[in-house]
Amino acid sequence: MPSSTILSTAELRRPVVAAAAVRRFAVGGYHGTTVADVANEAKISPAYVFKLFPGKDALFVAALESCFDQVLEALRAGADRADDNGPEAVLDAMGGAYADLIADRSLLLLQVHAQSAAGEPVIAEALRDGLARVVTFASERSGASGEQVQRFIAFGQLCHLIAITGLDETPEPWARLLAQGIRHP
Amino acid sequence: MPSSTILSTAELRRPVVAAAAVRRFAVGGYHGTTVADVANEAKISPAYVFKLFPGKDALFVAALESCFDQVLEALRAGADRADDNGPEAVLDAMGGAYADLIADRSLLLLQVHAQSAAGEPVIAEALRDGLARVVTFASERSGASGEQVQRFIAFGQLCHLIAITGLDETPEPWARLLAQGIRHP
DNA sequence: TTGTTGAGTGTTTGGTCACTCACCTAGCGA
DNA sequence: TCGCTAGGTGAGTGACCAAACACTCAACAA
Numbered sequence: 001m002p003s004s005t006i007l008s009t010a011e012l013r014r015p016v017v018a019a020a021a022v023r024r025f026a027v028g029g030y031h032g033t034t035v036a037d038v039a040n041e042a043k044i045s046p047a048y049v050f051k052l053f054p055g056k057d058a059l060f061v062a063a064l065e066s067c068f069d070q071v072l073e074a075l076r077a078g079a080d081r082a083d084d085n086g087p088e089a090v091l092d093a094m095g096g097a098y099a100d101l102i103a104d105r106s107l108l109l110l111q112v113h114a115q116s117a118a119g120e121p122v123i124a125e126a127l128r129d130g131l132a133r134v135v136t137f138a139s140e141r142s143g144a145s146g147e148q149v150q151r152f153i154a155f156g157q158l159c160h161l162i163a164i165t166g167l168d169e170t171p172e173p174w175a176r177l178l179a180q181g182i183r184h185p
Numbered sequence: 186m187p188s189s190t191i192l193s194t195a196e197l198r199r200p201v202v203a204a205a206a207v208r209r210f211a212v213g214g215y216h217g218t219t220v221a222d223v224a225n226e227a228k229i230s231p232a233y234v235f236k237l238f239p240g241k242d243a244l245f246v247a248a249l250e251s252c253f254d255q256v257l258e259a260l261r262a263g264a265d266r267a268d269d270n271g272p273e274a275v276l277d278a279m280g281g282a283y284a285d286l287i288a289d290r291s292l293l294l295l296q297v298h299a300q301s302a303a304g305e306p307v308i309a310e311a312l313r314d315g316l317a318r319v320v321t322f323a324s325e326r327s328g329a330s331g332e333q334v335q336r337f338i339a340f341g342q343l344c345h346l347i348a349i350t351g352l353d354e355t356p357e358p359w360a361r362l363l364a365q366g367i368r369h370p
Numbered sequence: 371t372t373g374t375t376g377a378g379t380g381t382t383t384g385g386t387c388a389c390t391c392a393c394c395t396a397g398c399g400a
Numbered sequence: 401t402c403g404c405t406a407g408g409t410g411a412g413t414g415a416c417c418a419a420a421c422a423c424t425c426a427a428c429a430a
Binding site: 220232235240241 | 386387388389390391
């Protein structure tokens with residue numbers, strides 16, 4: 001199947017394959033997704049994925065890095081949109097921007113799968129790196145106290161749990177209790 | 186291998202196989218663990234696992250139920266040990282008991298893996314059931330407000346994140362910030 | 371024209387996994 | 401002694417997957 005389109009170089013291909021990996025790994029997780037799945041999503045052959053990335057783990061790490069890039073960008077944009085410059089107002093604006101970002105669930109699911117796959121040392125390291133970027137940026141940009149930032153992250157994790165288990169659509173009292181005040185995940 | 190020991194009945198075997206499943210699934214997660222792994226851990230043949238449980242998913246669900254049984258029991262015991270009967274003191278005692286329970290990490294890891302495997306509907310349902318038991322019990326036993334219980338669960342999730350990424354042994358400031366005040370996870 | 375290199379693919383391979391089935395054995399009632 | 405039932409297993413089977421291999425094709429330089 002020859003094509004008349006200009007071929008992209010490997011450097012340009014890598015990020016689009018990483019984006020395809022985000023979507024696919026978000027669905028199946030690390031062990032539940034095959035490299036062929038990602039290749040199909042990116043419309044290239046499985047073999048070429050192994051030329052762009054040395055192995056499956058590196059592919060997942062690239063996806064996770066892309067995920068945290070988008071999270072950081074959302075937090076930055078959200079903070080810029082805050083009308084008040086107080087720590088709480090900035091953190092609140094960040095939380096809202098994050099809630100909007102994960103509306104499609106891919107970035108959220110990938111983070112959950114990454115926690116599950118953290119037995120792989122390179123994945124645990126990528127997870128720590130991303131978390132470090134989020135915590136550091138949230139702290140410095142908002143000027144909030146340690147307790148406030150800690151609470152910000154804790155409720156982010158709760159938000160993940162609510163989305164994964166579908167608690168926002170569970171009418172029982174205990175579920176309403178957990179989801180109360182959490183921005184429409 | 187003939188044995189001189191008394192054979193247990195299938196009903197008695199099921200919970201010990203479920204306990205073996207907890208340990209094994211905690212290490213490899215749902216997709217990363219084979220039924221043969223669990224069979225080896227339980228010292229029976231893989232074929233017999235399929236006689237005790239209809240499939241791999243049912244085996245994982247049984248493990249998760251066993252996990253939440255232990256969590257509930259720990260919370261109950263912790264609450265009974267509280268010296269003050271105020272909501273905050275009871276929740277605090279429950280948190281301490283939970284921190285002690287997950288010292289070996291198996292029950293913690295299984296919950297994280299369950300979140301990752303919640304794409305499987307039966308696993309998502311088992312996760313919701315367990316969460317419902319925890320939230321309902323914590324609410325009723327402590328008499329705490331919705332906000333207090335919500336915060337209790339949120340910080341439990343943060344505790345999981347800290348343990349998984351090994352933040353308690355990370356000396357950098359952002360990690361110390363996140364782990365501050367969290368009971369030695 | 372010829373040689374070389376990098377992009378990209380089809381196919382194979384070696385191995386693993388979920389699940390099945392025929393079979394064996396121990397006990398027990400008649 | 402003869403079944404009968406229930407616990408338990410060895411030996412597969414078909415499907416799938418990560419990774420490697422063996423190639424084709426386009427572009428370019430001498």
